[in-house]
Amino acid sequence: MRVLFAILLIATIGSNQTLAGDAAKGEKIFKKCKACHVVNEEKNKTGPHLVNIIDRPAASVESYRKYSKAMKNSGFVWDEATLDGYLAAPKKYLKGTKMAFAGLRKEKDRADIIAYFKSLQ
Numbered sequence: 001m002r003v004l005f006a007i008l009l010i011a012t013i014g015s016n017q018t019l020a021g022d023a024a025k026g027e028k029i030f031k032k033c034k035a036c037h038v039v040n041e042e043k044n045k046t047g048p049h050l051v052n053i054i055d056r057p058a059a060s061v062e063s064y065r066k067y068s069k070a071m072k073n074s075g076f077v078w079d080e081a082t083l084d085g086y087l088a089a090p091k092k093y094l095k096g097t098k099m100a101f102a103g104l105r106k107e108k109d110r111a112d113i114i115a116y117f118k119s120l121q
């Protein structure tokens, strides 16, 4: 019985680590990115467009010429974990990135914005 309880506890803690995101809230949070990014058409602004960003390799928008060396050499693929890390603290997660954005400090905000990106794909 105790073992079963322990397993349940571990399973619960584990599932808490991936917060369920809310796409509608994520769309609102995306306003913070809009000065530099478009997500619904392949148009670059200060930053590259973010069409199909989930699972897209980093620095892969060919029409965007301003990627940093750090981004080009990162080898990142924008899966959920990588997006979560980068959006939390861009300059810490990728030293030398040109993205002038302080980061989304709240884990829930990041989960919501990732849910929003997923809803578009």
Ligand code: HEC
Pocket: 029, 030, 032, 033, 034, 035, 036, 037, 046, 047, 048, 050, 053, 057, 058, 059, 060, 061, 066, 067, 068, 069, 070, 071, 072, 078, 087, 096, 097, 098, 099, 100, 101, 104, 113
């Ligand atoms: C002040 C402008 C600015 C803001 C605000 C901004 N970004 Fe960026 N973003 C950039 C720039 C510039 C780059 C290219 C960075 C590099 O090459 O190092 C970038 C790169 C990215 C990339 C990598 C794209 C690729 O093709 O590899 C993602 C993902 C991203 N931004 C998401 C976001 C999200 C989500 C937000 C809002 C929470 C945001 N950015 C806010 C300017 C910005």
